[in-house]
Amino acid sequence: MAEKLSPEKRHSFIHGDQTIEEVNVYIVLPSNVPTKMFYSKIQSKHIEVGIKGNPPYLNHDLTFPVKIDSSFWTLEDGTMHITLQKRDKGQTWPSPILGQGQLDPYSADLEQKRLMLQRFQEEVFSLDWAFASMST
Numbered sequence: 001m002a003e004k005l006s007p008e009k010r011h012s013f014i015h016g017d018q019t020i021e022e023v024n025v026y027i028v029l030p031s032n033v034p035t036k037m038f039y040s041k042i043q044s045k046h047i048e049v050g051i052k053g054n055p056p057y058l059n060h061d062l063t064f065p066v067k068i069d070s071s072f073w074t075l076e077d078g079t080m081h082i083t084l085q086k087r088d089k090g091q092t093w094p095s096p097i098l099g100q101g102q103l104d105p106y107s108a109d110l111e112q113k114r115l116m117l118q119r120f121q122e123e124v125f126s127l128d129w130a131f132a133s134m135s136t
Helices: 105-134
Strands: 022-028 038-043 046-051 058-061 066-076 079-086
Touching: 038 066, 038 079, 046 079
Parallel strands: none
Antiparallel strands: 022 079, 038 046, 046 058, 066 079
């Protein structure tokens, strides 16, 4: 089974799918393996994904640390969705996996601006809600 599931065909990442609080990773899974055979192990700065009884086929350090107790994974329609809760809220991740798929400088700048706007909108909403609560 391991020969049929070469690493370059087993996982792909979608970049730019992050908020100020989390990074989402999507891994397309091989269709010939039952879903109950897959596993993911999330550590503070490391992630493993594999098929039970085999060496992990994704075994990499993360770009930045995550909150382990708030990070999780699910399986849906042949895709593993991993949600990594950022330890440092607002930090822009150029890639979930250290050294892989880095954003070019222009895209990194756009992503940073998008996250800054999101953070600003959340803070303004919080202030508006706080002032509205005080005036009632």
